[in-house]
Amino acid sequence: MTPLDRRIRAEIAASGPMRLDRFWNIALFDREHGYYATRDPFGAGGDFVTAPEVSQMFGELIGAWLVAAWRELGRPSPFVLCEVGPGRGTLLHDMLRSIRQIDPDMLRAARVRIVETSDHLAALQIERVSRFDLPIARHRRIEELDRLPLLLVGNELLDAIAIRQLRFADGAWREREIGLNADGALVLSGGTPLRAVPAPLAELGRPEEGAVFEFSPERDGFIGTLAGHIASQNGAALLIDYGHLATGFGDTLQALRRHRFASALEGVGEADITSHVDFARVLALGSALGVAHVGAMTQGAFLLALGLLERAGALGSTMDEAGQRDLTAAVHRLAGNGPGDMGDLFKVAAFSSAPLTLPPFRI
Structure with missing residues (x-):
């Protein structure tokens, strides 16, 4: 168990479920133990x-x-x-x-x-x-x-x-929170129904049961x-x-x-x-x-x-065959649309x- 695991569990035990954005900021940006x-x-x-x-x-x-x-x-x-x-x-x-x-x-x-x-x-x-x-x-x-x-x-x-997450369940939007299950493990759970929702969500129409909205x-x-x-x-x-x-x-x-x-x-x-x-x-x-x-x-x-292609051509003109293969792979990774490529996803x-x-x- 990491130091942040212990800290978050203690806070939830003392104060109740934790909103996702608070959990996120502790996990990534805590000055002493955060990921970054x-x-x-x-x-x-x-x-x-x-x-x-x-x-x-x-x-x-x-x-x-x-x-x-x-x-x-x-x-x-x-x-x-x-x-x-x-x-x-x-x-x-x-x-x-x-x-x-x-x-x-x-x-x-x-x-x-x-x-x-x-x-x-x-x-x-x-x-x-x-x-x-x-x-x-x-x-x-x-x-x-x-x-x-x-x-x-x-x-x-x-x-x-x-981010924060809302989940549609039983006809209402509920904010997803981090809680503890019976074994003491961290779990995502739904809170009480919300009285109001973010404006972008209100414009999307009625969702299906279990739909998730992020903002x-x-x-x-x-x-x-x-x-x-x-x-x-x-x-x-x-x-x-x-x-x-x-x-x-x-x-x-x-x-x-x-x-x-x-x-x-x-x-x-x-x-x-x-x-x-x-x-x-x-x-x-x-x-x-x-x-x-x-x-x-x-x-x-x-x-x-x-x-990109023109720049790759200029760089590749002075490379051996192996270097040109690596350069071609880099072009596909940056601009392609295959599995693992960034071109369409980004x-x-x-x-x-x-x-x-x-x-x-x-x-």
């Missing part, structure tokens, strides 16, 4: 692989997107260049390298910032990009960013923000802060994650340990917990909060529109304060 506070979960030796770890092409293409956005936004100087939740810093490193090669003036205008809650990961991130000899500041919250034009990237960020006030709060910053200070943002483009019913709560699905309720603090992102909600909030331009598309279509949402001729706005 105690480990480096990325890559083949961790629990999951993110797109930047698949190939440098991912970060290079996003870096090129940022250069084009900066130019179309009028080359603001100074401006904030930010990644939220940068993992071990691989994506930020590749973006900065691409930006430096394409337009060094952009880096000279940038105030580079990372937003990271984990002290352990923040140290890895800053070390990873130290070769650029840039002044880089770390913040814990997006609200702490300088009030300047903003170019922001968040890759596999939104899926890590805590995230914390995710909404993050999008609200980001949209408000862009609307008032100008800028653009890319948010890349697995999820769906239409709001609907479904239970997407999942945990990963050593690249395999695991129970979110066992070994608390030792597995990553995520859910699929409702990108329809993300875009609707951005529009409602004053962002002038929003758009979304699949990751595969996004990367192909940015020139979506790219974009916000901008002004019209941009970039995907996903122009598609």
